[in-house]
Amino acid sequence: MAKRVWGALKALASLKVAIPLLVVLTVVTIIGSLFPQPDWFRSGWYLGLLGLLGLSLLLITIIHIPRILRRKGRNALIGVIVTHAGILVLIAAAIQGGASASRWDFRAIEGEMTVVPGMPFVIELERLLIEEYDPSEFPGIELAGLPNKRQDGQFRLHRTGEVIAEFTAAPGRPGRFERYTLLPSISDIGWVFDLVLIDRQQRERTLTIRPWADPTFDLGGEQVLAHGTGLADERKAQLLRLVDGEPEVFAALGVGETLERAGYQLRLEGFRRYSGLSVYDRPHMPLLMVGSLMMLAGLVWHFYHRYRD
Amino acid sequence: MTLPQSELMLFYFALGLYGLAWGIHFSGWRRDSLSLNTTAIRVAWAGLAAHTGLLGLRWYLAGHIPLITAFEFVNAFAWLVMLVFLLFARRQHNRMLGVFLLPVGLLLMGYAAFMPKAVQPMLIIFDSLLLKFHVLTTIIGYAAWAITFAASVSFIYLERKGREKPGLFDQLAYKAAFMAFCFLTLGIISGALWGDKVFGQLWFWDPKETWSFITWLIFLSYLHARYTLDWRGKRAAWLAILGFAAVIFTYVGVDFLLPQLHGTR
Structure with missing residues (x-):
């Protein structure tokens, strides 16, 4: 059994497996895009394929690092390692997000308190200030399809009967409180x-x-x-x-x-007006940023050293 | 705001000059005439000057960077393809790229000719540094892959004809592919961050996003095939051509075939 697991891990650590996995991932992504089916990209097998590629990447990085560091031109190869490690950090961030992120999507009405089960505060949408675009500025464009020029929601957060925060938020300018982000919807607004x-x-x-x-x-x-x-x-x-x-x-x-x-x-x-709202807590965002930066830094490092050496 | 006559004239003037440049360049290449090639490059520079004037005028008229409408995006993409080609063409050896790269720019301009060209005021959600960075890096990434494409086609042609030094084009294709990959990565990351700020979600699996991811995977496969499987020459060149087909499909095909959130049409 242990021998079989070791054999499978060794196979996964090989480029002969990683590259076909990459090709399979590309092909199934193309199929999922050309013949859209609900939840294709969220299905267990698609995520499993991504996970398998991640595992392969992890093993390749671990197994090949010592050899790479002994090779000629290792400066450039350090960039490759950093890039791959960055992708692994991104995958770890995605797993952390899946396990610990929370999100509530709901609607709030002007002048009303909104209680959402599980959300650690009550939201009051005090006012929603809307300014629409002047139709003469957009010849030939259907205004119904455009977002508003200004869409500022004035919010108050309450906890145990007290106001704990007050801020203005709009699409593109979310409000923040503690580790939570509050973002008004760009399109789900109207009258009640x-x-x-x-x-x-x-x-x-x-x-x-x-x-x-x-x-x-x-x-x-x-x-x-x-x-x-x-x-x-x-x-x-x-x-x-x-x-x-x-x-x-x-x-x-x-x-x-x-x-x-x-x-x-x-x-x-x-x-009164109402607005769709999303409140979310994403503890994995810092890790996502670190992974992205590592990926890019590794690429630049690799490119610089490869052509300088 | 309707498009002023001067802007429209500059657009068609640039398009005409690029067309002329390609005609001269093509005939110079067939006859192996250095003087014709030099003339073609000069005409293309004149076209680029008109094209730059068009972008500048549009920037002035719109009051914001002209990267908002679909017309502006294609226009900027074509401009960058032409600029990069002309910078490469300063080395005589690279001039052959123009035979395949000038038609790319011409086709992009031709596509733009059929698009609504009205100047639009900046929507408040588009007035973001992150979004401009996303559009700019994506265009640079696509333009760099256009170089990979032209260099790969040049390689295949020279190899078939048994001419000298096709390997230089192979190397050029690889370097440009690396640049394209870096910029497309930046473009995808910045686009996801902008989407998160406006829509509250990093990734939607919107067809344009999905096809950017597919294009990124093909670029990644190309780099790995070269770097680890030691693919060189013809095999790598065909993969680069496939990558360029993915770029074109991501940009044009998706707009026509798949419903989406991205407003690039």
Whole structure:
């Protein structure tokens, strides 16, 4: 058994195995890209292949170092060792990340506290300041596909009833607290609002409209869909109904306005923005940076010495 | 902002001069005429001057480094390919590279000719040093591999004809491949770091990213094949050509064939 393991390790430490592994990895990556399948690059066998290549790299580096250091032109070869060691550090960082990183993806609504199970603080999105691009600056480009010009979220973090941090964060400018990073989403933003529905018997019911939940409700026997639209100063709730299977806008309500239809009254209230948020803790980031720097430093060292010697 | 007439004229003027340079260079190469080759290099320098003027004007008009739109990326890539070729061509022996490198620049410019050319204001998320570094290092990496490609094709041609010193092109291909690998590595790392700052994730397996990784793996295989398996000459040259096909697919093919996040089209 021990003999077999040793034989397998010796084979893995050989370039005759490492290079075919590299070729196989390239081929399966091409297949995964040309014929996309869910989780191809996260599947156990793909990660296993990467791991096998990493193990092969580790063994080659360990076994060949003493020989390399005795060889002529070793200055250049030290660069090769540093580069390979850098790749190993990157793999170690990825393993550390898989084992210890934590991440929470959720949505926060302006003026509300958001409690996420497992997250060590409560997040309050105090305000979300949005400035959109002027369409005349972008001729021929569909503005719906562009991010906002400014998208600053003012956040407060609470713990045991006390404010522990306050900061502004935006896509590209994440906020940081202790070892956690808070990043607002670049595209998952929009409006939430409440519709107060008063029926024929003057009974009141509040409908909370959230884009990520079912936005349809019954209005006098008709299925109606609501969504928020417009800029901050002209925000409206559009009401749509299905005509021949196609949604058709039949009314737009401003904040505080009331619509009467089929003996029902609808009043718009509580119009606010929401933003998708990611909070993450990645203890492996320093190791990733060290691995990347080692890789690059080794390459430069190798190139310099190879052509100088 | 629409493209001013002067900018458009400079673009087509540069394209025309490069085309002319290639025509003269090709005919000089067929006839083994040194004077024709020298003329071609001079015409290509004139084309590069017009091309540089175009980049400068665009930088001035946009108010930011012209590396934001797909047109600007291809334009800068073509400019770098031409510049690198002309710097190499100062040595007479290297001039043969132009036969294969000038068409690469020409094709890139031709591709750019069909792209929307409007100047766009800088989106706030693009206004990042890291992103500019990513684009610049990637372009330099691709341009260096274009040299590897041209040197490898030159090697195969000279070897088939039984001409002297094809080994010099083999060596040049290797040196350029090493540069390309270093810059592409830098480009991939900086791109991942920028993506992390904006989207909160280092790697998405977006088709453009995946194909950059595939290209990087092919560059890596080339260097290892040469360094450890002692591949030289024709075998290494064909692998370099495969690497260049991957560069072109990463840049052009992915845009047309695979849906993606990267906005290079």
